Amino acid sequence: AQKVxxxxxxxSVVEKEDVTLxxxxxxxxxxYYLFWYKQPPSGELVFLIRRNSFDEQNEISxxxxxxxxxxxxxxxxxxxxxxxxxxxVYFCALSEWETxxxxxxxxxxxxxxVIP
Amino acid sequence: xxxxxxxxxxxxxxxxQNVTFRCDPISEHNRLYWYxxxxxxxxxxxxxxxNEAQLEKSRLLSDRFSAERPKGSFSTLEIQRTEQGDSAMxxxxxxxxxxxxxxxxQGTRLTVV
Numbered sequence: 001a002q003k004v005x006x007x008x009x010x011x012s013v014v015e016k017e018d019v020t021l022x023x024x025x026x027x028x029x030x031x032y033y034l035f036w037y038k039q040p041p042s043g044e045l046v047f048l049i050r051r052n053s054f055d056e057q058n059e060i061s062x063x064x065x066x067x068x069x070x071x072x073x074x075x076x077x078x079x080x081x082x083x084x085x086x087x088x089v090y091f092c093a094l095s096e097w098e099t100x101x102x103x104x105x106x107x108x109x110x111x112x113x114v115i116p
Numbered sequence: 117x118x119x120x121x122x123x124x125x126x127x128x129x130x131x132x133q134n135v136t137f138r139c140d141p142i143s144e145h146n147r148l149y150w151y152x153x154x155x156x157x158x159x160x161x162x163x164x165x166x167n168e169a170q171l172e173k174s175r176l177l178s179d180r181f182s183a184e185r186p187k188g189s190f191s192t193l194e195i196q197r198t199e200q201g202d203s204a205m206x207x208x209x210x211x212x213x214x215x216x217x218x219x220x221x222q223g224t225r226l227t228v229v
Contacts, residue, residue, distance in 0.1 A: 004158075037220075043205065045159070045220035091158050102147065103172060104218070106158030 002027045004094050004107035012113045013082050021077045021110045023092030029053075031097035034068065034075045035104065040088040051075065082114045118142060120221035122208050128227045129198055136194045137224045141210030148191050149218060150183055151207040152176065159207055165191060198228045 003026040013019045025034065036048040049059065051068050059066045063080045079086055093106045121140040129135050141148050146167050151159035162181070163173045167188035177183075180198075185191040195202055205225050209218040 042222060043225075044222045045207065045209075047217050047219070050217065093158070102149065102164050103161045103174075104149075104159075105161070108156070109158050 002029075002094055002096055002105050004092050004105055006092055006107040006110050008110045009108070010111045010113070012115060015084060015114055015116050016081050018078060018080050019082050019112065019114075021079075021090050021092075021112070023075045023077065023107060025073050025075065025092070025094045027094060027096055029096040029098045033095045033097070035091075035093040035095070036066065036075075036077050037091045037093060037106075038088045039091065039109070045091070048077075079112075082112075084114050084116050087112060087114045120208055120210050120219050122206075122221040122224050124224055125222065126225050126227075128229060131200060131228050132197055134194065134196045135198055135226060136192050137206055137208075137226075139191045139193070139208030139210075139221060141190070141208070142212075142219055145210035145212050145219075146188065147211045147213065147218075148185055149209040149211075150191070150193055151209065153205040153207055153223070154203075162193075195226075198226075200228045202226060203228045 005024045032053045034051050038046045056068050065078045067076045089109045089111045091106045091109045093104050095104045123138045127135055149164040150162040152162055153159040161174050162177050163183050165185040168185050180196045183193045205223040207220055207223045209220040211218040
């Protein structure tokens with residue numbers, strides 16, 4: 001069965017520190033997609049990234065970077081030089097192409113607080 | 117505003133009453149999704165539409181829940197005989213096609229008292 005685990009419930013960092021949010025997933029499908037979403041206090045989920053299971057290249061977008069490792073079933077997210085505006089709940093998510101791409105399974109989320 | 121729009125933003129209802137939420141997707145997006153999010157949890161998939169066709173329903177969607185998208189544009193989610201356990205944020209999302217990013221609305225927060 002598919003599952004997404006985010007072991008860190010809450011993280012607090014001081015502004016300008018780097019922080020890594022962990023994500024571990026389970027799936028039996030060979031083709032799947034992994035996502036990260038940000039949910040600020042306003043409540044709207046903001047899409048950050050989508051990776052497919054065949055692309056293990058790490059990705060960097062500004063202060064954000066993602067490390068995808070199939071060997072450990074992990075898709076970790078790092079924020080470099082964190083800012084107060086990064087404070088939000090971050091969700092890792094999975095969808096399986098063969099089962100149902102449109103049914104996205106979300107993890108429980110990690111609440112990040114960046115302290116000025 | 118051309119994002120996904122949900123109305124109302126907040127709804128308080130008495131147990132046993134029926135409620136209906138509306139979602140207006142981004143124009144020309146043919147896929148529309150409903151999710152439910154309880155406090156401290158990630159969103160849970162409820163159902164999705166491709167145009168007016170409802171293609172998948174979660175087992176979370178009991179008989180008291182019904183969703184429609186009659187003309188392939190806006191969608192409604194109705195909950196009949198609400199229960200306290202229905203209290204949650206109901207999120208709607210839309211995407212242009214199967215293999216594209218989903219954009220979420222700000223949700224409707226339901227409180228059943």
